[in-house]
Amino acid sequence: MRNLTDILLRTLQEGSTESRVARGSAGTLSLKIGARALSFFTAIILGRLLGAAGYGAYSWAMATVGLLLVFALAGFERLLVREVAVHRARREWGLLRGLLRSADIVTFSLAVILALLAMALLLLFRSAFEPAIVSALLLALPALPLLTLMGVKQSTLQGFERVATGQIPGLLILPGLLFLFIVGVPLLTGRPLTTLMAVGLHVAAAAAALAGALLLLRGVVPGEVTEAAPVYRTRSWLSAALPLLLVSSMIMLNQRIDILMLGAIAGSEVTGIYTAAHRGAELVSFILKSVSPVLAPLVAALYAAGETERLQRIATKSARVMLLLTLPVGVVMILFGRWFLLLFGPEFAAGGTALTILTAGHLFSTAIGLVGMILIMSGHDRDAAATFAACGVLNIILNALLIPRWGLNGAAVATTVSLLAWNIVLTLLLHRRLGITAHPFRSLTPPRG
Secondary structure, three states, X not given: OOHHHHHHHHHOOOOHHHHHHHHHOHHHHHHHHHHHHHHHHHHHHHHHHHHHHHHHHHHHHHHHHHHHHHHHHOOHHHHHHHHHHHHHHOOOHHHHHHHHHHHHHHHHHHHHHHHHHHHHHHHHOHHHOOHHHHHHHHHHOOHHHHHHHHHHHHHHHHHXXXXXXXXXXXXXXXXXXXXXXXXXXXXXXXXXXXXXXXXXXXXXXXXXXXXXXXXXXXXXOOHHHHHOOOOOOHHHHHHHHHHHXXXXXXXXXXXHHHHHHHHHHHOHHHHHHHHHHHHHHHHHHXXXXXHHHHHHHHHHHHHHOOOHHHHHHHHHHHHHHHHHHHHHHHHHHXXXXXXXXXXXXXXXHHHHHHHHHHHHHHHHHHHHOOHHHHHHHOOOXXXXXXXXXXXXXXXXXXXXXXXXXXXXXXXXXXXXXXXXXXXXXXXXXXHHHHOOOOOOOOOOOOOOO
């Protein structure tokens, strides 16, 4: 699990700062790799036990909850990491207690409201959806408040410099228990796994993960905070969280809209096949998503110090590492994608073309480099948010046009085109704003003369 960190260490070994960043991220990377492995094996088991239609209904319900979760967190999951550290460093205990209370109240209230609103809309327009999808989402919605509070507690732990510990509920407890539940409950009860049973087990795992987050947080919050009178700057915190919410929501929308629209238009069986292909393509982008948070603090520090030349070298070197590690996975998915999908069951092999299309898009995204992260960490988050929003609209339009015509392959084309578009636009913006190119093909040798 530490191979990626070791490669980063060897590649970025230009000074102590880079080494500390990579070493300090080893725990988080290990958790992410473990969580991805658990999630992958759980998906295969679900696909084989539920079939394409059952797995599609389950995936659609959980994708909907995942999208609603971003809006319920309202940007506080990012704001807390920053503001907890700031108030703690300044010993502003009253403000820190007020921030933690506000985060709990605002996000939990939003989660309950969104869950009830989604439930009402689903019941109102239930004739437009398959009964299996309606039932799965109704049962999944109680997980929303649980996952929201878990996200808040995780961010609080990270703000108190418990970075790896803060990832344990979401990256270890939740996927680990879900895997155990999915495998163990049917064996213990002697009953075959159903879609509703799988959704219910996911909700139970979310509740356990929240309990784990609360336990991990005990003893971390200083006594000065719990004893201080809370001071509230709710308007200021909400104002600061809004741009963060916009970025998070647009990223999540682009990641989930294909599954959501495919389920609504084409039904659960097609959605299940497409979700399996989507998971295969995500293995290609796993390195990119893992490296980005590792290097984010370093990028912010180099930009703040005005060290553009070192920032360029880090961007180019990290892009080379990512492409080197990603290319073999992408080639395997393109050449042997059908055999990969057969792991989920015979009916999933129909997603081979969609897997090839999605894989090509993720390979291109990796080759472009860490453009979005560098823009955000250099204070150009509004540029990133505007790009994600525009490409989100493009994604919705293309899915609406292509899914009725080409089914799951149409969804794959729509997603890939929007992915290419946002990477190209962000590349142009990064070069215009910072004079930096993040792809791996730029020479690291400074020009002579």
